Amino acid sequence: MELVGLLPVTRVVSLTPRMKRVSFRAPDGFVGWPDQQLKLCFPRASQEMPLLPASSGDDMRWYQEFLAIPEDTRPWMRGFTVRAFSPSRAELDIDFVLHGDSGPATRWALTAAPGQVLGRYGPSEIYRRPLAAGDWYLFAGDETALPAIGTLLESLPSARTVGFVEVHDAGEEQPLPAVRWLHRSRGESLLAAVRAATFPPGSVSVWLAGEAGVVRALRRHLVADRGIPKNRIDFAGYWRRRLTQDDAPTAEDLAEAQERVAQAAGG
Template sequence: MSTKVDRPSVTYHHARVTVVQRITPHMTRVTFSASSFGEVPAGPPDQYVKVFFPLEGQEEPQLPPPVAGDEVLSWYRTYLAMPDDTRPPMRTYTVRAHRPEQCEIDVDFVLHGDDGPASAWAGRATPGDRVAFVGPHGLYKVPDDTDWQLLVGDETALPAIGAILEGLSPSTRASVYVEIGDAGERQTFDTRGSVELHWILRGARPHGDALLDAVRTADLPGGAPYAWVSGEAGVVKLVRRHLVQERGVDKRAICFTGYWRHGVSEEAASRESIRKIESGETPADDD
């Protein structure tokens, strides 16, 4: 997810797994239940949460005390300073579906073995397992003068892309480009919008190369677009740069989020974000 440090208050949802369903060979959908989910207001379709997983031998994650407002950076420092044997792994995921009347949310996990704590946990998840959440927060916001939408991402962006597509109105046009490992990872979405969905197969190519080529050579509609671009941070940066420099898309009409960074854990990214904030640095504007 985004490597920036979030500013909203930190309060926890303590949740239990109720259903685990394999969606594709490498993606599983986990349904979580918590009474506090019923109090969460409806938000944009790309809402994301930070998920805290228990360490081996724990029934539930041990968490720093919740905080509010200006104390969020202090909370991050406290979390990152926890000893390795007590600090719960934290990863960021999209809310695939939210059913407040049932106090449930669905989260889709990309499975890549035991390479990361979230994938390892999700690959073994069973009803009754416990996690904690912070959030949700979202970024998707379409300007009123938009003629069509462009959605670009990899597997990690699929849950948000699916939620966006399922919420489109019949009058909305969307061009969608999603890079996946192989054809078995394709999904179907129930949408009322006019959607052109392009599945880009990665094959043996480096992550993102096929997606970049597809976007660069795409025959896109005319008019004013709203672009939503998410996935690996380096690829997102290059897609945004192409849209601005070569397509002439207004920067203000591009929502872009680095869901993950190749070779960098979320903890390392958070430490770097805190360092930049404390030193007064601002992210570079990639024209």
């Protein structure tokens, strides 16, 4: 499968008041796996489809060519998780959290319709990372982590799993097993719930994602207070409070990225 291409929209469904599922025609040769990441490229207001570099070579070369596109015509690029892939339908599903109309992805998703087209880079097998084996599995995240948590839970049907997901209210809950739902509308928070939780015995494999500051605080708690080794915690800051993906990385962002690279390399 080519790493670069276009994704035509085939169906759009509202899952909850704040979550919309968009189905796309899958590229030829597409293969799915849990927690599968790719980059979506959203066209500028004057474009029917995004302008993409012709090259589909290595990551660095393609990204350099992408940045060489003049800013006023360069697509907005955002990272997403593939929620599901159906070989029989030749479709892949991607869920969009509707944060309002402040960002390009949400603005696009609010009016998404069959026939529209996005660009993509990926997914690449290079970024496929199986979870560490454990006696049980801990998942914690907010609504932006729901697509990944859903695929991971579905890949572990017989494993012992504990999940915490923070959403706005009960209307945002989805049919997932072994998940404790936390509602911000009632003052509940992901960090407080994990801190107060009683964990099962045995070795644990941890997966964390969501707002970067919350993920960092969760990870510090699990390492310092629970004694969980860092190499048993898979973590990702999907978004940053008061900052977008177009803003420069903070010192904490850079340190986190370096640690994730070292952890993936076995360091």
